[in-house]
Amino acid sequence: TSEMLSRRISSSISVASRALATASTTHHHRKIKVDNPVVDLDGDEMTRIIWAEIKKKLILPYLDIDIKYFDLGLPYRDQTNDEVTVESAKAILKYNVGIKCATITPDEARVKEFNLKKMWLSPNGTIRNILGGTVFREPILCKNVPRLVPGWNQPIVIGRHAFGDQYRAKDVVVPPGAKIQLVVNEKDGKTTTHEVFHFKNSGGVGMAMYNTDESITGFAHSCFQYALSKKYPLYLSTKNTILKKYDGRFKDIFQEIYDKEYAAQFKQAGTWYEHRLIDDQVAQALKSEGGFVWACKNYDGDVQSDIIAQGYGSLGLMTSVLMCPDGKTVEAEAAHGTVTRHYREHQKGNPTSTNPVASIFAWSRGLHHRGILDGNKELQKFADTLEQACIETIEEGKMTKDLAICIHGTKKASQPGMYLLTHEYLDAVDKKMAQLMTTQ
Incomplete structure (x- = not known):
């Protein structure tokens, strides 16, 4: 029965949480007390291995925190008939903060490989359907990682309305x-x-095709909330000159909500909201320095988020945050997959150089939000410091192979000594973190 199942899931959770809590701590210092739990959604393959290392080295030694653990690895999703995914989403609704590892969305080949009962749906889709909300993708900037668009000195955050239009047509x-x-x-x-x-x-x-006022309204609130949290201006792009009623509806709903509920807060934060024609906005974005949130309709967001990701140089440096319309509930994750190619090497016993930065930032973004909800300044500072440690380590020339290739090109980057292995980079961040935490 589902009750037995959820008991089984939660008992496996508490065992795992206890095991995590007693993981050895390498640093001797006072841990930061976190009042409320976060939900930890484990994943698959290479990212799963990195996930455990991040917790052991960079999270648990510093925080006294209750982690509600859910195993979203494909074998356990299959074992629980994907019930664990639904349970994890309910937990995020309850505790307001989810931190998610990359997961496999099975195709035909994966069904065979894992001998699955069926081709389970994307866990991200399942969670998003339960939470609602909008996914915001944001690049992580390092001074020495060159950008294809060199003028982008600040992040461009894309919020994609992931409902309706062509996708439900x-x-x-x-x-x-x-x-x-x-x-x-x-x-x-x-x-x-x-x-x-x-x-x-x-x-x-x-x-x-169609969309609903309810969905557009939720999308608008998520975008206003996220832009306020970053203190960035917000632009909504549509083609309302052609689709006067359809896209006009998006424009009108955003404007009405802004005027009624957000204009004063934006003004106070020294920022603003504007509607732009999509063609004008694409040109503006390319010319700009970055530093804004771009609210996109479903198809536009699908296309533009890939242009933005590539323009900043690396998917390994891209975070993804699901923000609910209430501005309270958040789920953070890396924007990349489970890095199967590296995992195959790992299975053969070969060392890998896999970039853990976006996964670390899933933790930092989730914990930072927990800190804001709890009014815990120390936790917010910890999350900021963790991000600083990752970036400073890269800027000192210590990085994984993908970033070395971005900087030096494939030939030079492949030479020994040009890049660190996964665990070496994590150790370097660990060292930097210990150093930054003691100097505070």
Whole structure:
């Protein structure tokens, strides 16, 4: 039964939490007390191995914290019929902070490899459906990692509305002579028919898509909340000149909510909100120095987030934060996958040079938010220091191979001594962290 299952899940959680809490601490100093728990969602492959190391070296020695642990590794998701994913999302709703490791979303090959009961859905999708909210992707900047767009000195944060439009559309192929109409049946029985197109001599294609006021409203709140938390200006991009009613709805809802609930707070933070045409915004973004949040409709966000990621130089330096419309509930993770290629090497017993920075930042961002919710300045400072330790280590020339390639090119970066192995980089951050924490 599901009750037994959740008991089994939670008993495995408390065992794991106790084991984590008693993990040996290498540094002798007072631990920072964290009043409320965070939810830890473990993952798969190389990132799972790095995840355990991050906790052991960089989190547990410094914090006295209750970690609610959920194993979202694919074998346990399969064992619990994916119930563990749902349980973990409910826990995030309860405690307001989730910190997630990268996970495998199974395809045909993975179903065979893990002998799965079925092809389980993406855990990120499942969690997002339960929490609602918007995913914000933000680059991590290091002075010595060159950017494809050199002018981007500050982060550009993309918030993608991950609901509706093309992703929930009905699209059809139609034969010559066919007519497409859009029919609206209202609940009082009133029917309105809109003529779309008459395909006279040639067939073609047609599509109907939609969005809801409720979803757009939630999206708007998440974006305003996130921009305020960063003290960045917010831009919403649409094509309302062409889609006057459809995109016009996004523009109107954002404006109305801003005027009513956020304008004063933005003014106080010395920042602002503006609507921009998507083509204008794309050009502005490229010319800008960065330092803003960009609210994108579903398809635009899909496309632009990859341009932004590449423009900053590395997916290994990209964080992802799900912010709920209440501004309270947050789930942080790395924007990359489980690094299967490195994991295969690891399985053969070969050393790897895998970049753990985005995974460390999932912890720092989640813990920083916990610190804000709890009014715990010391925890906020710890989270900032952890990020500083990662960045300073890279800026001192100590980095994993992917970043060495960004800086020196493949040939030079592959030479011995040009990069650190995964555990060496983590040790370097550990050392830097100990140093920064004692000088505070």
